[in-house]
Amino acid sequence: MPTAVQESQASGTADATDATDMTVPDAAGTAEARVTDLIRDAIVRGEYAPNQRLIEADLSSTFGASRATVRTALLELASEGLVERLPNRGSRVRAISLDEAIEILEVRMAVEGLCAAKAADKLSDADAEGLRRLRDEMTAAVAEGDLVEYSRLNQYLDLRVRELSGHATASDVLARLHAQSVRHQFKLSSRPARAKVSVLQHAAIIDAIVARDSDGAALAVRDHMLSVISALRELA
Amino acid sequence: MPTAVQESQASGTADATDATDMTVPDAAGTAEARVTDLIRDAIVRGEYAPNQRLIEADLSSTFGASRATVRTALLELASEGLVERLPNRGSRVRAISLDEAIEILEVRMAVEGLCAAKAADKLSDADAEGLRRLRDEMTAAVAEGDLVEYSRLNQYLDLRVRELSGHATASDVLARLHAQSVRHQFKLSSRPARAKVSVLQHAAIIDAIVARDSDGAALAVRDHMLSVISALRELA
DNA sequence: GCCACGAATATTGTCAACAATAGTGGTTCC
DNA sequence: GGAACCACTATTGTTGACAATATTCGTGGC
Numbered sequence: 001m002p003t004a005v006q007e008s009q010a011s012g013t014a015d016a017t018d019a020t021d022m023t024v025p026d027a028a029g030t031a032e033a034r035v036t037d038l039i040r041d042a043i044v045r046g047e048y049a050p051n052q053r054l055i056e057a058d059l060s061s062t063f064g065a066s067r068a069t070v071r072t073a074l075l076e077l078a079s080e081g082l083v084e085r086l087p088n089r090g091s092r093v094r095a096i097s098l099d100e101a102i103e104i105l106e107v108r109m110a111v112e113g114l115c116a117a118k119a120a121d122k123l124s125d126a127d128a129e130g131l132r133r134l135r136d137e138m139t140a141a142v143a144e145g146d147l148v149e150y151s152r153l154n155q156y157l158d159l160r161v162r163e164l165s166g167h168a169t170a171s172d173v174l175a176r177l178h179a180q181s182v183r184h185q186f187k188l189s190s191r192p193a194r195a196k197v198s199v200l201q202h203a204a205i206i207d208a209i210v211a212r213d214s215d216g217a218a219l220a221v222r223d224h225m226l227s228v229i230s231a232l233r234e235l236a
Numbered sequence: 237m238p239t240a241v242q243e244s245q246a247s248g249t250a251d252a253t254d255a256t257d258m259t260v261p262d263a264a265g266t267a268e269a270r271v272t273d274l275i276r277d278a279i280v281r282g283e284y285a286p287n288q289r290l291i292e293a294d295l296s297s298t299f300g301a302s303r304a305t306v307r308t309a310l311l312e313l314a315s316e317g318l319v320e321r322l323p324n325r326g327s328r329v330r331a332i333s334l335d336e337a338i339e340i341l342e343v344r345m346a347v348e349g350l351c352a353a354k355a356a357d358k359l360s361d362a363d364a365e366g367l368r369r370l371r372d373e374m375t376a377a378v379a380e381g382d383l384v385e386y387s388r389l390n391q392y393l394d395l396r397v398r399e400l401s402g403h404a405t406a407s408d409v410l411a412r413l414h415a416q417s418v419r420h421q422f423k424l425s426s427r428p429a430r431a432k433v434s435v436l437q438h439a440a441i442i443d444a445i446v447a448r449d450s451d452g453a454a455l456a457v458r459d460h461m462l463s464v465i466s467a468l469r470e471l472a
Numbered sequence: 473g474c475c476a477c478g479a480a481t482a483t484t485g486t487c488a489a490c491a492a493t494a495g496t497g498g499t500t501c502c
Numbered sequence: 503g504g505a506a507c508c509a510c511t512a513t514t515g516t517t518g519a520c521a522a523t524a525t526t527c528g529t530g531g532c
Contacts, residue, residue, distance in 0.1 A: 088494060114346045304518090483524075484522085495511085495512075
């Protein structure tokens with residue numbers, strides 16, 4: 001069953017001239033990149049708890065790399081906002097409070113609104129068709145109660161809108177913010193009642209983009225994000 | 237009477253040191269932070285040209301720090317977007333094209349709009365008075381043709397709105413973007429005709445914030461930024 | 473004359489050891 | 503019994519040396 005996701009992934013790789021090469025799952029050429037990915041995964045997966053200290057020597061022996069390599073990896077992760085570095089006092093997993101998560105969502109609201117508007121402006125007919133299919137898949141997934149699939153499509157929609165906007169700077173900012181709030185996002189995605197509301201908003205976003213209505217797309221994104229924010233607030 | 241920008245003047249003079257302060261033995265904190273600041277200043281000041289290669293050993297002897305220290309400094313600067321690092325092929329000063337500069341302004345438009353709205357929501361009476369004074373100072377500076385002063389007040393307004401928004405995440409994103417586009421921003425600030433238009437827009441922003449009109453503030457920021465973008469386009 | 477090939481060089485990536493700093497616990501003095 | 507002081511430990515910051523990789527330039531074959 002070829003899904004819209006697989007298809008547009010293919011078109012994404014075919015579009016090799018694009019500068020936004022932010023999806024680098026493997027390609028562990030240097031040891032530094034390898035260790036960075038391993039630690040990042042461990043943090044995102046929750047293997048390292050928030051506020052847990054990350055001792056360089058410890059990680060060094062765990063991952064079989066030198067301490068300098070681990071150190072640069074921690075630097076990189078600190079720049080991504082996943083790790084907190086206190087001078088002379090080491091690194092720890094950055095804990096993202098509810099307030100911070102909301103702030104992140106607010107900034108995402110603004111920037112994703114921009115991306116959606118841009119995407120609406122420069123949408124090709126082929127891409128419009130892909131978005132329509134994606135909308136139908138999302139609707140179907142929720143109707144079948146497949147929340148895992150829906151969550152995946154959800155993330156993919158975000159990514160796709162960024163790609164379609166052709167806005168490298170915005171994509172960069174969003175990627176960074178998204179990585180930080182992955183854990184909080186996760187808490188919401190597994191709530192069936194939430195999905196039923198959210199899927200309508202996502203459909204509205206897609207419809208606005210497909211209709212080349214840039215202002216409407218930005219507003220639809222704004223509505224959706226405000227909804228996510230209030231849902232996150234209620235959870236606390 | 238202390239002006240509204242007393243503090244920014246102080247930081248301004250600190251930034252405005254001449255080019256011969258590069259051999260300062262030790263300024264503050266760790267060597268890494270010191271070297272990072274020195275290289276950053278050199279880049280922002282234009283001492284290192286865009287696309288110029290930054291050889292670690294070279295910088296190491298120039299700044300009297302070990303290569304590892306320089307290396308971490310370059311990592312940090314890469315995360316700030318001022319330096320570009322190619323694996324196994326070294327670092328160079330990141331060249332920001334006109335298109336990129338426009339992208340940065342677009343994202344700033346979105347995020348500063350958010351900040352302005354937030355600032356309008358939570359503005360205290362004392363802060364409102366400060367903003368009004370700032371507006372008058374900007375108007376006066378332009379009327380007197382003091383573009384340097386106006387440019388500084390300009391930057392200060394940006395900073396102040398961020399502060400008043402109380403939005404750490406947005407401030408962080410904006411600070412990063414601002415650092416990148418400093419050179420392009422500079423090209424515009426020295427044009428008298430531009431200042432006359434721009435000061436009215438800034439006044440509109442301040443008025444909206446002072447009036448606690450969050451939507452109006454966001455729109456005013458949007459208008460201003462669109463104007464800056466088209467001015468930058470015309471320059472090319 | 474031009475392209476492939478390979479050595480020489482320049483530069484970054486990685487490592488283990490050393491120095492400096494913050495945290496810890498015990499000891500002594502009041 | 504409590505607080506200041508001091509040595510001790512754990513951990514990060516820094517350094518120089520070594521290994522790996524990319525670039526350059528000369529050389530030979532066609």
